Amino acid sequence: MSEPVERPTGSAAVPEKPSLEGLETKWRDRWETDGTYGFDRTKTRDQIYAIDTPPPTVSGALHIGHCASYTHKDLMARFWRMRGKEVFYPMGWDDNGLNVERRVQLMRGVLCDPSLPYDPDFTPSDPPPKRPIPVSRPNFMQICAEVVEMLEEKYHELWSTMGLSVDWAQSYTTIGAKARRVSQYGFVRLLERDLAYRTEAPTLWDVDMKTAVAQAELEDRTIPGAYHRLVFRRADGEPLYIETTRPELLAACVAVVAHPDDERYKPLMGTEVTTPLFNVRVPVLAHELADPEKGSGIAMICTFGDTTDVIWWRDLALPVRTVVEKDGRVATMPPAGLEDGDGRAAYSEIAGLNMKQAQKRVVELLQAAGGIEGEPRPIEHPVKFWENGNRPLEIVTNRQWYIRYPPTDEMLARGREVRWHPEFMHVRYDNWVNGLVGDWNITRQRYFGVPFPIWYPIDEDGNVLHDRLLIARDDQLPVDPSTDVPDGYAQEQRDKPGGFAGDPDVMDTWATSSLTPQIAGGWPDDLDLFARVFPMDLRPQAHDIIRTWLFYTVIRSHYEFDTAPWSDALISGFVQDPDRKKLSKSAGNSPDDPMAIIGEFGADAVRYWASGERPGMDLALDRNQFKVGRRLATKILNASRFVLGFGEQPDAAAASAPLDLAMLGLLAEVVDDATKAFEEYEYTRALERTESFFWSFCDDYLELVKARAYTGDASAVAALRLGLSALLRLFAPFLPFVTEEVWSWWQDGSVHRSLWPTPGEVAADDGDPLVLEVAAEVLGQVRKAKTTAKKSLRADVALVIVHGRPEQLAALEAARSDVREAGRIAELRTEPADELTVVVTLSE
């Protein structure tokens, strides 16, 4: 038993009492100052790893789920950077569109009324008024811009605190000039190729926000409704019962339809029936989509009650009888075809009512007129809503811009060019592509968005000539047709006969965000940069927007560059609260407020928790994991201080003792596994392997070697420092703050710009892992004996007899003195046996 050795004085840079406090602030400032994550655009495409980072919707509430998914992207960025790639890792803010307008309406109490003049002195009142105040379009835009800037700063703050290694110099916003230019330029190019077009067509419409919405933004909600049994009259005066949940649309009825094989209605096909109340004659038609099981098996077709009506209307070439206006109210004037005097009188009773009121009134009128049989029969049924809306969508006819979908097989082929992580998410893409209907409506009747770079001439009679486009020149873009003037016209001619009119609408936000690789990559003005980053390597995103962001990006890249936009898609899941419900959206003091959590546990701990979410899987919000992560970070701090306290040994080759080589050999395997895991986007496995090794490094190896290390043994010190160096680098993507802190104690430069360890670097010689395994097992048995005897681990051991196979005993011999020191063993004997057993006799 050796005498305690005085501990060598540690490096001056190693603090006596290391702490995690303040590491986030310290290092994020330092990384910013040093440009640690700056992108070097002189590198070529093969040297670059480009990430198509999702621009977060800044109008949404910040919550801990963001931290999880953005950590995953950062893990990949940091891994590839350490592998020597120049990582192109921009950040965008999605700050245009309807959601921002809604947020502004709530936060500032204003809404846009384009008919109002600009008021330079207007300031929103604080707190905002309950009833939003109408303001001019320029005022509204200004307020929106202020609000998004504030929101973006909060995101920036959170991302920096989380340690995201983005290059902030590459930032963009989807409402910014660059994004507007790319959006308009991309649009014009599609227009020139007839891949974008404008047409008047039935459109899904949100009556509250008064805008069209796209197929991808729909969601079904099950709400109460009721079947109303309406009494139509056949030519012979007999009744024909038709069940509908929307009697208020009766005036919009253009036909009734049954299945062609439905024997009950076959005799009526080709005849006409008369609607109750309005007394309009409509044909009885056949169509496959009519379901004999539903209602009375025969349906009324209205223009338009739902998307099936649109299909019937199109397939059967029916006329339009519009009843619903864009504000969701019944049109003032009755539709064409409603000629009957009583019918017009009935219509006047519902004109101007909203849908709910209209339904009530129509039912009353029908009851009075005997047009309805029995009481309404309540049901629950799915109805289409805009995903952020409050009232069911209506379908109205409107002029809209569309982008054509490519043929299905082309879109599927593009999907197959991408490697999906996890692979099963690919199915969602295919399902979506196979279920597409119509084309992509990119028009929104809103204000805070990218306008269409289009004007229309006005003829001498004041008619806007919508089929004669005045398209902005490429070099003019971005333009705002509401203030800019097309070539050949003067500002005074705006909205005048013989003059011009600007296109009033803006693009759907996806029409812009589908171009994120183009926007971030500098297309079309910086083609040098673009060639260095496109097609990109990675699209990381959540699974809910496969049908939107991912799909649309593929389409734009397909049209513009004839390629998939990236080689790999990394799809993350959602964060759920411990009860598996949706996380609360409230910002501020909620239990999932990210800043509060980071403040309590540290960013590394939050990243640790997030790293446990495997691609495609959901993750529960688990405070326990924050604790575990924090404990790991603390352990790294303390273990590192301990290791570095043994002094320096610059020659890594000095590691020669069998125990030390065994440790390094095992570490080399860990490096190899972690590297492969990362290359397969299995970052969770990389962390698990590293973490598990690290704990045995601390509990077993460090305990075994410390007596020798205290003496300054070159092999021990070299192995410890080499092991620590590799471990810090393996942990660096996950725990960037604590690893950087420790790295700074004894290394130059940032750990995040150091090279990822390689197996060969760690284990130049072949160590025999058995040495460490057997030594750790014996030490473990000694500890167990002490614990069982309720003795301190410092208690002396009189005798240890190890039974084992010859190679096990030989391995133990190679570490004999380390084992004796670590276990405080007076006498260590070995005896041959078939399996390894350890008999421990404690001293009295």
Next chain:
RNA sequence: GGGCGCAUAGCUCAGUUGGUUAGAGCGCUGCCUUCACACGGCAGAGGUCCACAGUUCGAGUCUGUGUGCGCCCACCA
């Protein structure tokens, strides 16, 4: 109605090509004031691997059926 995923210890999850006694962390219990770390360490208890059927010498793992949960999609009269 269609598709996808999940189901393993009280909780959160690993279990790679089928192969002895199914693992980890947390939690729980006990012990250790230990000279890197009490924001610690050591150890212990705890499981009919959702059910049924099949393939196989052998199934947590492969096949089928069913059940439960979650998500995505769907033409909703």
